Amino acid sequence: MSDDHSEGAAAAADGLSSSPLGGGKDTALGNEIQAKIGQHLRAMYDDVVRQGVPDRFMDLLSKLDKADTSSDGGGGRQ
Numbered sequence: 471m472s473d474d475h476s477e478g479a480a481a482a483a484d485g486l487s488s489s490p491l492g493g494g495k496d497t498a499l500g501n502e503i504q505a506k507i508g509q510h511l512r513a514m515y516d517d518v519v520r521q522g523v524p525d526r527f528m529d530l531l532s533k534l535d536k537a538d539t540s541s542d543g544g545g546g547r548q
Contacts, residue, residue, distance in 0.1 A: 499507075
């Protein structure tokens with residue numbers, strides 16, 4: 471590698487660390503806004519988790535498991 475390449479990488483890293491969303495102290499969003507976004511994301515995630523897996527997906531998974539166990543009996547795969 472040349473020195474030019476490493477200098478370019480260092481410059482790119484400096485550019486990332488100084489961006490507002492790069493995790494530095496000067497964030498574009500205040501702490502209150504970040505907390506509110508986090509609350510909304512958790513609520514949405516909890517709602518999705520509560521919905522569970524639809525029966526048709528469970529049927530498909532069951533069929534896949536049966537096909538996988540029947541193909542394991544042939545001794546072809548490791």
